[in-house]
Structure formats: structure tokens, C-alpha cells
Amino acid sequence: MSIPGDTDQAQPPQVLFVAPQKKPIGAVKAVLIFFAYVLSQGVAGGIAIAGYMILTGADALNLTSMNEMDPVLFLIAGTAGFVVGGPVVLGLARAFERGATFKLALAPLGCVKAKPAALWKSAALGVGIAVFFGFTLEALFPSGDTPSGPLIEAASAPGWQRILFVVLAIALAPLAEEFLFRGVMYTGMKRSWGAWPAGIVVTVLFAALHITDIAGYWPALALIALVGTALLLVRIKTESLWPAIVMHASYNGVQVLGLYLLT
Secondary structure (H helix, E strand, O other): OOOOOOOOOOOOOOOOOOOOOOOOOOHHHHHHHHHHHHHHHHHHHHHHHHHHHHHOOHHHHOHHHHHHHHHHHHHHHHHHHHHHHHHHHHHHHHHHOOOOOHHHHHHHHOOOOOOHHHHHHHHHHHHHHHHHHHHHHHHHOOOOOOOOOHHHHHHHOOOHHHHHHHHHHHHHHHHHHHHHHHHHHHHHHHHHHOHHHHHHHHHHHHHHOOHHHOOOOOHHHHHHHHHHHHHHHHHHHHOOOHHHHHHHHHHHHHHHHHHHHHO
16 A cells, blocks of 8 residues: 655666677777778878879870879878878777777877887887898898889989988888887787787788888898887887887988988
8 A cells, every 4th residue: 555655666677778898909900900001091192193193284194204203103102191091090099999088098009108218229229120131131132233112213302202201211101100010900919819920910911011112122021021020029028119119210210311321
């Protein structure tokens, strides 16, 4: 019997909905981000090339002029690719990785501070690998008359091309590639497959993506694989991407300096 004013009446059962927790980046998401990076680079490069050719006039559209412009087009496309591809990877990593803020989401991917000593040692390691193994490789496998690639040809030109190449090699490439390969891809694949398989796949893909840079000088591919391995070891030891970024930039810096001293 109910009593007037009684508030202790039976309440309907409450249903609690719990939203599924976002899974962190694994191997599948890492591969998706990699392909998104490659696709965004291709699209951005194509748009940049089309814009440059339009701005330079109709002569750039005939085959002869286009062949002559290949190095310039390659440099423009590469720069546009990094400018667009880097933010694409960053945005996808933030969307896929758990964390209330950018800082919390990207910390597991290696976006954390590093000790100054680790940065200096990494810079020295990059210079040492570039100098020692660069000379060793040339001594063992002389390049002879192997033609330089389109990117090197563009970088050898005076003026804005040279400046753009320096920015591309020392700033854009190390930031974008380290975050993609040693950050997103290594972390995601390690979570799914373990450290060794992840390291091997990441290093192979890193070397494969630089095939256009070797200009037919195939021994250089071994040096790129060595650099990729060293970058990964630095990333693992320091648990931060910044030493790997600094090492990558110092290695490229020596390559750029050697190019300009020899041309």
C-alpha cells in the first residue's frame, strides 16, 4: 500500500552506456598512415608542379622544356610533399592515438623532451656516419660517371633552388620522416608485432622511399639502410624522437655541405 507523500517509490532500472575506448595506433593504422602520407605527397607534388608550369608559361608544357625542368619540378614536388605530408601524418596520429591533448596523444609516439647530451651525441653520430661511411662507400664502390639524380641537379643550381634544397634536407625531411617512421610506424608496428619485426619493416620502407635519391648508385642504398638503423636505435635508446631528428638533420647537413663543396 502506498502512503501519500512517500518518495521511496520503485524507480525504473538505469541503463549505463559506456563508449568504447579508442584503441591506440597498431600495425594496421600505422600502414594506413604511411599510405596516406605517400598519397598526400603525390597529390601535393602534382599540384605544385602544375602550378609552377602554369606560372612559367606555355613553353614549360612542351616535352623538351619539361625534360630540362625535371630537376626543378622534382625539387618543388618534394618540398610540397613534405609541407603537406607532415601535417597529414600529424593529424591522423592525433585522431588515432588516445589522449585528451596533443601532448598526451603524441607522447607515446616519441614526442617527448630529450636530454641536451643526447641531442649533442646524436648530432655527432650523424656527422660521423656521413663522413666515415660516405668516404668508405665511395672508396669501395667508386661512383665514377654515375649521373646525379634530379634532386641533386636542382640543388646544384644557384639561387632559390639551393636555398629550397637546404630547407628541404635539413628541416622538412628530418621532421616529417622521423615522426612517420621512427614515431608512428615503429610504435604502431611494435605494439602489434614486437620490436624486431617492426624495426626491420620500418627500416626497409625508409630505404625504399629513398630509392629516387640514389640516382642509380645502388651501394648508397646500403648506407641509407644503415642510417635508418642508427636512427631507430637512437630513438629506442633515448625514448624520444628529437635525438633522431637532430641526427637525421646533421647527417643531411654533411651531405649538403659535401655537395656544395664539390660543385
